[in-house]
Amino acid sequence: MLVTVKGGVATQLRGDPEHPFTRGFLCAKVSRYLDRTYHPERLKTPLLRDGPKGSGKFKPIEWDEAIARVAAAINAARHGTEGPQSILPYSYAGTMGKLQGSSLDRRLFHAIGASLLDRTICATAGAAGCGITLGTRAVVDTEAVGGNRLFINWGSNTAVTNSHLWVRMVEARRRGARIITIDPFESRTAERSDQWLAIRPATDAALAMSIAHVLLRDNLVDHDYLAAHASGLREFSARALADYAPRTVAAVCGLDEAVIEELARLYGTTRPSLIRLNYGLQRHGGGGMAVRVITCLPALTGDWRHPGSGALLSTSQSYPTRSDSEFQRMDLIPPGTRTINMTRLAEALEGREPGPPVKVLVVYNANPAAVCPDQGRVTAGLRRDDLFTVVLEHFLTDTARHADIVLPATTQLEHWDIHTSYGHLHVQVNEPAIPPLGQSLPNTEIFRRLGRALGLPPELFSASDEELIDEVLSESTRGTPFPPPGALKGISRDLLVAKGAIRLNLPSPYAPFSHGGFGTPDGKCNLWGNPGQQPRHVPPHEDPRERPDLASRYPLQLLSPPEPSFLNSSFANIPSLKANAGEPRLLIHPDDASPRGVVSGSMVRVFNGRGAFQARAEVAAKSRVGVVVAPGIWWAADTADGANANSTTSTELTDFGAGATFFDNLVQVEPLSETAGAP
Numbered sequence: 287m288l289v290t291v292k293g294g295v296a297t298q299l300r301g302d303p304e305h306p307f308t309r310g311f312l313c314a315k316v317s318r319y320l321d322r323t324y325h326p327e328r329l330k331t332p333l334l335r336d337g338p339k340g341s342g343k344f345k346p347i348e349w350d351e352a353i354a355r356v357a358a359a360i361n362a363a364r365h366g367t368e369g370p371q372s373i374l375p376y377s378y379a380g381t382m383g384k385l386q387g388s389s390l391d392r393r394l395f396h397a398i399g400a401s402l403l404d405r406t407i408c409a410t411a412g413a414a415g416c417g418i419t420l421g422t423r424a425v426v427d428t429e430a431v432g433g434n435r436l437f438i439n440w441g442s443n444t445a446v447t448n449s450h451l452w453v454r455m456v457e458a459r460r461r462g463a464r465i466i467t468i469d470p471f472e473s474r475t476a477e478r479s480d481q482w483l484a485i486r487p488a489t490d491a492a493l494a495m496s497i498a499h500v501l502l503r504d505n506l507v508d509h510d511y512l513a514a515h516a517s518g519l520r521e522f523s524a525r526a527l528a529d530y531a532p533r534t535v536a537a538v539c540g541l542d543e544a545v546i547e548e549l550a551r552l553y554g555t556t557r558p559s560l561i562r563l564n565y566g567l568q569r570h571g572g573g574g575m576a577v578r579v580i581t582c583l584p585a586l587t588g589d590w591r592h593p594g595s596g597a598l599l600s601t602s603q604s605y606p607t608r609s610d611s612e613f614q615r616m617d618l619i620p621p622g623t624r625t626i627n628m629t630r631l632a633e634a635l636e637g638r639e640p641g642p643p644v645k646v647l648v649v650y651n652a653n654p655a656a657v658c659p660d661q662g663r664v665t666a667g668l669r670r671d672d673l674f675t676v677v678l679e680h681f682l683t684d685t686a687r688h689a690d691i692v693l694p695a696t697t698q699l700e701h702w703d704i705h706t707s708y709g710h711l712h713v714q715v716n717e718p719a720i721p722p723l724g725q726s727l728p729n730t731e732i733f734r735r736l737g738r739a740l741g742l743p744p745e746l747f748s749a750s751d752e753e754l755i756d757e758v759l760s761e762s763t764r765g766t767p768f769p770p771p772g773a774l775k776g777i778s779r780d781l782l783v784a785k786g787a788i789r790l791n792l793p794s795p796y797a798p799f800s801h802g803g804f805g806t807p808d809g810k811c812n813l814w815g816n817p818g819q820q821p822r823h824v825p826p827h828e829d830p831r832e833r834p835d836l837a838s839r840y841p842l843q844l845l846s847p848p849e850p851s852f853l854n855s856s857f858a859n860i861p862s863l864k865a866n867a868g869e870p871r872l873l874i875h876p877d878d879a880s881p882r883g884v885v886s887g888s889m890v891r892v893f894n895g896r897g898a899f900q901a902r903a904e905v906a907a908k909s910r911v912g913v914v915v916a917p918g919i920w921w922a923a924d925t926a927d928g929a930n931a932n933s934t935t936s937t938e939l940t941d942f943g944a945g946a947t948f949f950d951n952l953v954q955v956e957p958l959s960e961t962a963g964a965p
């Protein structure tokens with residue numbers, strides 16, 4: 287981003303036209319970043335709770351007092367009967383910068399022996415699934431995708447969530463490429479694709495195995511690539527051929543046999559091609575396996591030979607930056623320290639996880655009261671009188687409203703940071719453009735002050751933010767072919783400041799697995815593996831077919847993907863973006879709406895055994911029958927009844943990676959008028 291500053295005030299913000307991947311395009315949300323930084327409700331002083339938890343009543347206090355109070359609460363927990371593991375840090379994707387996201391905070395919590403947090407809410411199912419097949423994430427050079435003749439968006443709303451890649455897909459289409467989208471919902475990506483395949487949710491592994499069946503049956507595979515760079519082909523083939531014929535799989539996936547045959551033949555005969563698989567299909571009980579199976583396909587076709595082809599999940603593992611264990615000082619973690627899964631915050635706050643109860647919760651870069659599953663229980667936990675909650679924030683979010691102390695944090699315009707990417711292969715520095723607003727401070731500085739107040743070893747916190755950037759850039763030796771060693775050589779802070787964004791030292795174009803070199807122990811694409819990892823279809827926890835008991839009460843599968851104008855719950859308080867989004871909506875198919883007496887424009891109640899929320903019905907054939915869609919993530923405080931879609935989502939985990947299962951969620955829908963006044 288390029289920011290124009292006049293008299294210390296940022297007056298204009300635009301994308302950097304020189305950035306080789308973004309080419310100056312900012313998405314609808316980030317282009318409003320000035321509205322975020324200068325929002326009238328931006329937090330500008332530390333706050334102390336001055337009313338019941340959740341009431342949103344606070345009074346301003348001085349920084350010294352705020353830090354002293356937080357340090358006192360941490361020390362009481364640390365040295366009290368419950369011990370340091372009763373302290374839980376909670377952070378995720380508010381900023382993904384290496385400094386403001388995961389640096390001095392980690393050092394501090396490691397040094398005091400706080401509980402560890404397993405950051406599972408987004409990407410671990412796919413990371414684990416991909417890890418089994420490839421030994422790393424599925425990586426391609428996204429600047430080199432223009433040569434593909436086929437793109438498959440698989441559980442990926444690319445036009446919305448990855449707009450820079452989408453633009454390149456559309457450019458390739460002008461040269462004759464075809465775009466297919468596999469999604470139970472007609473997302474903006476599905477609308478704009480050449481073909482939309484409305485798969486039954488959570489059956490993607492079955493479809494992938496059926497594609498493999500056709501490739502193997504019809505001899506559409508790259509024998510040379512497989513022989514040199516894959517293991518387990520014999521067993522994989524036997525299973526795909528025996529159990530996953532399109533005729534069998536058609537019923538599982540809710541797709542016509544002919545459609546599956548056609549898709550598989552097209553994929554088998556169109557080189558090069560790219561599968562963009564993303565997070566939608568991971569958020570189900572079998573989500574890890576779905577990714578594990580889909581990422582087997584490009585080895586069958588040999589697509590990995592070509593730059594920009596194969597499968598793309600995330601480029602994040604391509605950066606050989608200083609390892610977390612060194613940078614975050616993981617050596618300080620006391621042996622035996624417990625780990626709490628962030629997806630199960632409800633259970634942690636209820637004291638249902640092994641180990642001491644959580645007594646101090648420190649939240650930063652996250653808004654769990656809005657984004658975590660089973661919202662009712664998370665909120666009840668946050669209201670506990672014996673819990674001391676600290677929230678570092680820009681705004682009084684649903685979570686911050688439940689804090690004892692709120693600490694005002696700087697935005698990206700006001701602090702230093704360094705960014706890797708999960709969509710391209712460049713490194714970027716984030717220089718402050720303006721001084722911090724009000725009394726806000728960077729997360730790093732807040733943890734520096736807290737570290738000092740806790741009397742922790744000063745050397746942990748002595749580096750300035752600029753020096754921390756230098757540390758991140760000093761490569762760690764990993765001894766693996768991937769990430770590519772030496773890729774950061776010569777990339778320094780000064781050079782980044784001068785140039786803006788710098789591509790890793792990699793061949794251009796770059797095809798990481800053109801000659802094998804996967805991250806697996808034998809360097810091969812693992813098509814089979816040990817019994818728990820062998821490709822198969824794993825049904826979701828709440829499959830209406832496998833759980834007729836549950837489906838008789840809650841027959842509809844609810845997907846709650848992000849509203850295009852929001853970034854999870856961020857930007858959901860920016861007036862122009864909120865106006866774009868309108869109000870909480872529920873998209874429902876006419877065949878599901880009419881038997882329920884639901885009409886477009888009426889309010890409905892969406893509910894299951896976990897909770898309920900209200901939304902405005904939009905009756906349209908935008909999803910398959912039996913699937914309803916509630917775009918989010920609205921601030922609960924902005925909804926009619928103080929609850930968003932996460933009041934219905936569950937804390938059950940995925941098969942691999944212990945990830946969240948937001949879209950594995952059976953609900954019922956009823957018109958609101960009939961229940962008005964009901965308890």
Ligand SMILES: Nc1nc2c(c(=O)[nH]1)N[C@H]1C(S)=C(S)[C@@H](COP(=O)(O)OP(=O)(O)OC[C@H]3O[C@@H](n4cnc5c(=O)[nH]c(N)nc54)[C@H](O)[C@@H]3O)O[C@H]1N2
Pocket residue numbers: 379408440441442443444446447448468469470471473485486487488489490564565566567570845847848849850851852853854949
């Ligand atoms: N505008 C915008 N962009 C974003 C974000 C945002 O909030 N707003 N969030 C960012 C973040 S943190 C992430 S993780 C990514 C997420 O990026 P994506 O994964 O692309 O986004 P989602 O909308 O969560 O899921 C994609 C699609 O998967 C579909 N889906 C759900 N279940 C299934 C299934 O079982 N099978 C298949 N095939 N499809 C299924 C959904 O209907 C949805 O349309 O986007 C990033 N970009």
Ligand SMILES: Nc1nc2c(c(=O)[nH]1)N[C@H]1C(S)=C(S)[C@@H](COP(=O)(O)OP(=O)(O)OC[C@H]3O[C@@H](n4cnc5c(=O)[nH]c(N)nc54)[C@H](O)[C@@H]3O)O[C@H]1N2
Pocket residue numbers: 377378379380381386407408565650651652653654657658678679680681683695696697698729846847848853854855856918919931932935948
């Ligand atoms: N139902 C449902 N739930 C979901 C999802 C879904 O698709 N459906 N998506 C899931 C996904 S993919 C993800 S990644 C998670 C995201 O969950 P979170 O990581 O909690 O993301 P956000 O909701 O964007 O909240 C981030 C908060 O960090 C704050 N923040 C931003 N920058 C800074 C900073 O520099 N310092 C500090 N202190 N604070 C900062 C922002 O103001 C914002 O309130 O949500 C998950 N929840």
Ligand SMILES: [Mo]
Pocket residue numbers: 379407408409
């Ligand atoms: Mo995410």
